[in-house]
Amino acid sequence: MKTAILGGGLSGLTLARLLHEEGEEVVVLEAEEEIGGLCRSKTDRSFTFDTGGSHIIFSNDPEVLGFMREMIGENEQRNTRNTKIFYKNRYVKYPFENGLSDLPDDDRFFCINEFVKNLIAEKKGETSAPENFREWIYDTFGKGIAECYMVPYNEKIWKYPTDRMSLHWVDGRIPRPPVEDVIKSAIGIPTEGYTHQALFSYPLDGGIEALVRAIARPVLPFIRTGFRVTSVKKSGTVWHIGNGRETIEADRCICTMPVQHLLPCIPDVPREVQAACDALQYNSLACINIGIRGAVPDISWMYVPDPSLGRTNRLSFPSGFSRNAAPEGCSSILAEITHHAGDEVSRMTDEELIREVTAMLEMMGIIKPDQLVFSSVIRQPFAYVVYDLAYCKNIVPVKKFCSGYGIPLVGRFAEFEYLNMDGCIRSVMDFIKKSPLEDQG
Numbered sequence: 001m002k003t004a005i006l007g008g009g010l011s012g013l014t015l016a017r018l019l020h021e022e023g024e025e026v027v028v029l030e031a032e033e034e035i036g037g038l039c040r041s042k043t044d045r046s047f048t049f050d051t052g053g054s055h056i057i058f059s060n061d062p063e064v065l066g067f068m069r070e071m072i073g074e075n076e077q078r079n080t081r082n083t084k085i086f087y088k089n090r091y092v093k094y095p096f097e098n099g100l101s102d103l104p105d106d107d108r109f110f111c112i113n114e115f116v117k118n119l120i121a122e123k124k125g126e127t128s129a130p131e132n133f134r135e136w137i138y139d140t141f142g143k144g145i146a147e148c149y150m151v152p153y154n155e156k157i158w159k160y161p162t163d164r165m166s167l168h169w170v171d172g173r174i175p176r177p178p179v180e181d182v183i184k185s186a187i188g189i190p191t192e193g194y195t196h197q198a199l200f201s202y203p204l205d206g207g208i209e210a211l212v213r214a215i216a217r218p219v220l221p222f223i224r225t226g227f228r229v230t231s232v233k234k235s236g237t238v239w240h241i242g243n244g245r246e247t248i249e250a251d252r253c254i255c256t257m258p259v260q261h262l263l264p265c266i267p268d269v270p271r272e273v274q275a276a277c278d279a280l281q282y283n284s285l286a287c288i289n290i291g292i293r294g295a296v297p298d299i300s301w302m303y304v305p306d307p308s309l310g311r312t313n314r315l316s317f318p319s320g321f322s323r324n325a326a327p328e329g330c331s332s333i334l335a336e337i338t339h340h341a342g343d344e345v346s347r348m349t350d351e352e353l354i355r356e357v358t359a360m361l362e363m364m365g366i367i368k369p370d371q372l373v374f375s376s377v378i379r380q381p382f383a384y385v386v387y388d389l390a391y392c393k394n395i396v397p398v399k400k401f402c403s404g405y406g407i408p409l410v411g412r413f414a415e416f417e418y419l420n421m422d423g424c425i426r427s428v429m430d431f432i433k434k435s436p437l438e439d440q441g
């Protein structure tokens with residue numbers, strides 16, 4: 001049994017490794033010259049940056065976390081999260097609802113008062129069930145936290161109106177804060193939210209790509225890079241997978257590349273399935289990498305909800321994740337700007353993006369102009385799945401079609417789900433458990 005895996009990102013490589021360990025013949029077909037997909041990293045002049053935005057290793061899934069930490073082995077730096085939100089020129093502890101005591105008095109009163117008013121209204125049965133993400137935010141956090149942070153930040157990262165986003169994905173991903181924690185946080189008693197990230201790991205050398213390289217090690221001979229899949233057909237029991245120049249044959253075919261890239265490879269996709277796939281929403285990412293002489297604040301990463309500070313939605317400080325991520329005496333900052341293909345950000349030159357980000361960092365007091373020693377920009381077409389209101393209506397026919405065609409979908413943009421690395425690895429593990437070889441092909 002030979003399995004062809006379309007896409008050599010984290011999902012494809014984990015799938016290849018685990019199938020190989022079960023004795024199966026595999027071939028991974030990856031379009032780019034390098035493996036890793038969103039989990040790639042680049043080292044230039046001794047600065048290492050993740051090219052798919054800043055990545056850390058964390059999970060509340062012990063099996064998956066154990067797997068990731070085992071893979072990087074000794075090449076690990078353990079870190080304690082110190083994350084902030086940049087709000088009205090001050091650092092507010094993250095998550096926002098755990099950092100209310102850092103707010104100016106008026107905003108702290110607004111947030112706690114609205115949170116409590118909302119709870120009372122709920123108890124009296126005066127609220128109605130939320131129907132979209134924006135309503136869910138107001139319902140969960142109250143008007144104060146919603147308007148000071150949750151709505152502006154979410155609209156900045158998704159680049160999509162929150163009242164046109166679905167809420168089916170938020171449960172478990174954005175936890176409801178316990179009342180006690182919100183009250184404690186408002187009066188200055190420390191509390192922690194999102195505790196599964198409170199400790200995180202990062203490779204000492206090689207950036208997050210070190211994780212996928214370690215996973216890929218036993219299957220390197222079976223990876224074809226520079227193989228951009230353009231056709232996928234089945235005749236009888238044999239799959240024929242081509243790149244326009246050559247065709248690979250396999251007994252089964254699993255897709256980990258975006259469904260938007262898979263459908264054009266398949267002949268005679270029904271028009272309504274193609275239309276549903278075209279309507280799926282996602283956003284792209286520009287990573288602006290900055291290296292400076294000197295130190296940066298001791299912060300893991302920082303959210304920037306304020307639109308007046310520019311387009312950056314998040315800053316991270318990779319030189320804090322690993323002491324080897326920047327040269328001696330230097331530090332690094334990665335600014336992330338999500339956007340949509342064809343929009344203003346896509347048309348901005350790298351120099352314009354660097355200028356905007358460095359001006360913002362100077363305004364925030366994080367860097368001074370004479371400290372800058374390195375800058376670069378890396379762009380990713382697929383960054384985040386956006387759960388718009390039509391998501392469920394559109395994803396169902398796409399998945400049904402692929403399943404009917406005999407191609408399982410595994411991974412972030414193949415399943416078209418907001419999966420972090422741990423979610424992708426869990427998906428691979430579950431796929432292998434529930435799909436014994438004899439069921440495939």
Ligand SMILES: Cc1cc2nc3c(=O)[nH]c(=O)nc-3n(C[C@H](O)[C@H](O)[C@H](O)COP(=O)(O)OP(=O)(O)OC[C@H]3O[C@@H](n4cnc5c(N)ncnc54)[C@H](O)[C@@H]3O)c2cc1C
Pocket residue numbers: 006007008009010011012029030031032035036037038039052053054055056057058227228229230256257258261285336382383384410411412413414419420421422424
């Ligand atoms: C800004 C950002 C920050 C993140 N931070 C974290 C974090 O801190 N922690 C965490 O756990 N997760 C994080 N993630 C999520 C993580 O990046 C993903 O879960 C993971 O990388 C997805 O892996 P994948 O293999 O499913 O998809 P991808 O990495 O997208 O891989 C798909 C592969 O398919 C290839 N491909 C595409 N078209 C073709 C074709 N026609 N033929 C052949 N190959 C093709 C691509 O080149 C790519 O290599 C973050 C994501 C983003 C965007």
